[in-house]
Amino acid sequence: MAKEIEEAIGVDKVFTEPFVRICYSRDWSVRPASDVCLPDLVVRPTSTDDVVNVVKIANRHKAPVVPCGGLTGMAGGAVPTKGGIVIDTKGMDKVLEVDEANLTATVQAGITIAKLNEELERYGLWFPHDPESKLVSTLGAAIACRSDSTFGIKYGKIEQALINSVVVTGSGDAIRVGHRKTLISSSGYQLHWLFIASEGTLGIITEATIRVFPKPKARAIEMIAFPSLVKAAQAVNRMVQAGISLESVNIMCKDRFRYYTHEYAIKYGREAKAPEWAKGVLCMTINGDLDVVNFMRDYALKICKELGGFPIEEREIVDAWWTHKHTLAFEPFKQSWPDSQRLSRFGAADVSIPQGRLDEAYERYKELVFKHGLNVLGMNVYVQAPYSVHTSVSFAVYVDDKDPDQVRRFYDYVRDMALYAISVGGSMTSYQGDGEKFGGFCREEHGEAFKYMTMIKEAFDPNGIMNPGKKFGPPKWIKQERN
Ligand SMILES: Cc1cc2nc3c(=O)[nH]c(=O)nc-3n(C[C@H](O)[C@H](O)[C@H](O)COP(=O)(O)OP(=O)(O)OC[C@H]3O[C@@H](n4cnc5c(N)ncnc54)[C@H](O)[C@@H]3O)c2cc1C
Numbered sequence: 001m002a003k004e005i006e007e008a009i010g011v012d013k014v015f016t017e018p019f020v021r022i023c024y025s026r027d028w029s030v031r032p033a034s035d036v037c038l039p040d041l042v043v044r045p046t047s048t049d050d051v052v053n054v055v056k057i058a059n060r061h062k063a064p065v066v067p068c069g070g071l072t073g074m075a076g077g078a079v080p081t082k083g084g085i086v087i088d089t090k091g092m093d094k095v096l097e098v099d100e101a102n103l104t105a106t107v108q109a110g111i112t113i114a115k116l117n118e119e120l121e122r123y124g125l126w127f128p129h130d131p132e133s134k135l136v137s138t139l140g141a142a143i144a145c146r147s148d149s150t151f152g153i154k155y156g157k158i159e160q161a162l163i164n165s166v167v168v169t170g171s172g173d174a175i176r177v178g179h180r181k182t183l184i185s186s187s188g189y190q191l192h193w194l195f196i197a198s199e200g201t202l203g204i205i206t207e208a209t210i211r212v213f214p215k216p217k218a219r220a221i222e223m224i225a226f227p228s229l230v231k232a233a234q235a236v237n238r239m240v241q242a243g244i245s246l247e248s249v250n251i252m253c254k255d256r257f258r259y260y261t262h263e264y265a266i267k268y269g270r271e272a273k274a275p276e277w278a279k280g281v282l283c284m285t286i287n288g289d290l291d292v293v294n295f296m297r298d299y300a301l302k303i304c305k306e307l308g309g310f311p312i313e314e315r316e317i318v319d320a321w322w323t324h325k326h327t328l329a330f331e332p333f334k335q336s337w338p339d340s341q342r343l344s345r346f347g348a349a350d351v352s353i354p355q356g357r358l359d360e361a362y363e364r365y366k367e368l369v370f371k372h373g374l375n376v377l378g379m380n381v382y383v384q385a386p387y388s389v390h391t392s393v394s395f396a397v398y399v400d401d402k403d404p405d406q407v408r409r410f411y412d413y414v415r416d417m418a419l420y421a422i423s424v425g426g427s428m429t430s431y432q433g434d435g436e437k438f439g440g441f442c443r444e445e446h447g448e449a450f451k452y453m454t455m456i457k458e459a460f461d462p463n464g465i466m467n468p469g470k471k472f473g474p475p476k477w478i479k480q481e482r483n
Contacts, residue, residue: 001061002041005085008053013091015042024068024086029076029437030347030411032404039066039080044091048166048174048206051087055204055465056172058085064468065170067200069110069138073145074348075435076476077199081469089140092206095119102181104163106209109140126215128155131431132328140205146197148392148431150325152384153236153249154287155213158196160386165192166207170461174206183211194456199433200467202460216287219247220297223318224309225278229253229358229381232280233389235307237355240387242303244296247287249383250325253362256378256396257281264320272317275310279359282309283321346377347399347410349417352427353381355389364420365395372413374398374406384430392430411437411477418478419444433471440473 006014015021021038040063045051058065064084071078080086089110097106100123107116113134116127128151131137141147142158143165149155164178178192179185195205226232232251239246252260254274260283261272274281282304286296301311312318353361362379369376377396384392395417399410418428418438422445434442443450454472457464469476 001057001063001085004057005041005043005054008057009043009045009050013044013046013050015044016040021086024071024088025079027068027071027073027076027078029074029079029435030345030399030401030407031076032401032407034404037080037083039086040083042086042088044088046091048092048168051168051204051206052172052174054085054087055168055170058465059170059172059463062463062465065200065204065465066467067140067144067204069141069144070112070133070136072133072137073141073432073435074350075145075429075432075437077145077433077435077467077470078141079436081436081476084465084468087204089138089204089206096207098123098125098212099181100125103212103214104181104209105212106207107139109143109165109205109208110138112136112138113142120212121215124215125212127161127210127212129158129161129210132325135328139208139210143196143205143208144199145431145433148382148384150248150382152382152386152392153240153388154245154247154386156386157384159193161210162192162196163209163211165195165205165209167195167203167205169203170463170466178209181209197433199435199470201457201471202466216247218290218293219285219287220293221285221318221322222283222297222301223312223321224282224284224301224304225274225312226251226280226282226304226307226309227277229280229362229379230356231308232282233355233358233381233391235282235304235309236284236383236389238303238307239300240389242299244300244303245286245288246300247285248283249381249389250283251280251358251381251383252283253280253379254278255376256380256394259378260324260380261317261320263324264317267320268316272320273314274312278310279362281312283318285322344375344398344400346396347414348377348394348396349414349421350392350394350430350432351417351421352430353391353393353421354425355391357424357426358391358393361393361395361420361424365417368413368416368420369397371416372409374409374413382431391426408477412479415441415478435470436476438478439470439475441475441478442471
């Protein structure tokens with residue numbers, strides 16, 4: 001098969017060496033070091049035609065095809081489960097068109113979000129779909145995982161930005177799904193949305209046309225301590241209702257606050273302080289023209305104070321959060337080898353919780369962490385729907401993935417948090433997708449609709465070669481039976 005692919009797309013784009021294949025056997029998901037499944041080969045296409053050729057050959061051999069971007073996914077989505085071909089999309093990283101008049105950009109899907117923004121900068125434009133992993137994570141994966149953005153409360157999830165994409169289906173057809181230069185259409189089925197959160201199980205996204213925005217002129221950054229998480233969420237609702245154009249919102253518990261301000265502690269030799277009584281810290285930004293931003297910031301702080309909030313005045317603390325959120329210069333994310341081999345790492349149940357249940361969910365999180373013998377890293381609420389409080393909540397723990405028993409307990413904890421989230425009307429996964437982690441277990445959330453999802457899968461991927469073991473199971477780590 002490798003020979004056929006080399007002939008079709010060029011020898012320089014095909015890799016069979018074990019040291020290359022091993023680099024593609026892991027992503028950021030928690031797994032013991034011994035858990036390795038190598039792909040048979042890795043290809044690095046540079047065009048949609050290359051991808052079409054590879055998928056057609058894979059179909060003839062019934063070989064699994066696993067697309068990957070920056071491998072920062074935390075659900076095992078890009079990890080091969082049955083060998084086969086990994087398609088590394090990062091060779092497709094060109095900007096094809098910037099349409100300044102219509103505020104759209106057409107790009108290849110393997111471009112990282114950071115590179116896309118560097119290119120847009122030349123036009124004074126900005127793509128605000130901005131995950132914390134932007135330096136490495138790709139646009140194709142932002143679509144394939146329905147990832148979260150720092151600026152979600154204003155600009156939404158990826159569907160608010162995606163106008164169309166080119167995908168190579170599991171049968172090897174290249175199709176353009178979506179519309180031309182406008183978001184607004186009721187023609188046909190909205191197939192471009194079907195590929196959002198599809199995690200490479202229906203096809204490979206090779207190009208996308210997205211909305212872009214003029215770069216905002218000014219930004220205010222504030223942090224306000226609240227007596228409860230729900231109170232902080234109520235303040236956000238009140239600000240939205242008042243017409244304040246919030247650009248980003250995070251609500252975190254004290255543990256997560258400590259984690260996000262870790263660099264402050266190192267720099268100044270003291271912990272960043274929030275009041276003793278505070279249960280939640282609201283971190284927010286407002287963007288726009290300077291005078292408007294200043295007015296909105298003052299009005300926002302007035303609302304927060306009326307609702308029992310207490311602004312954190314020390315600018316160094318506020319700036320530490322904002323800077324390090326973008327540079328990821330905090331433990332344990334910045335662990336590089338050999339530290340990453342010695343220290344516990346970040347692991348999380350990332351779920352969606354209805355806003356009125358946040359305090360209850362926080363208590364449940366602490367109970368479950370204790371039950372499974374893990375350690376709390378902290379909770380962070382990312383607000384992800386435009387002008388409303390729809391949450392994506394990271395309930396994080398420390399995990400030592402050298403210890404297989406701890407890895408097992410971690411996934412038991414993740415399963416229990418997922419079932420809890422569903423039971424209160426939330427969702428078991430808010431931005432990572434189902435991946436290998438929840439593959440098939442997502443039936444718990446979707447019931448009978450799961451059957452229709454399998455039919456859609458068959459329509460796009462008749463030979464079942466696209467990213468096997470993901471979404472449709474069987475779940476690798478999560479035990480199916482309820483506790
Ligand atoms: C330090 C850190 C911070 C993070 N912060 C955030 C955050 O703020 N917000 C957030 O949402 N996530 C975050 N994540 C998770 C992760 O970055 C996102 O899920 C991201 O979208 C994954 O991008 P990637 O390019 O690394 O994809 P990969 O991990 O390579 O792939 C992820 C999934 O997408 C599929 N896929 C990739 N490319 C394509 C394609 N072109 N076509 C079809 N399927 C494809 C893969 O098969 C896999 O299922 C973070 C991760 C880390 C490690």
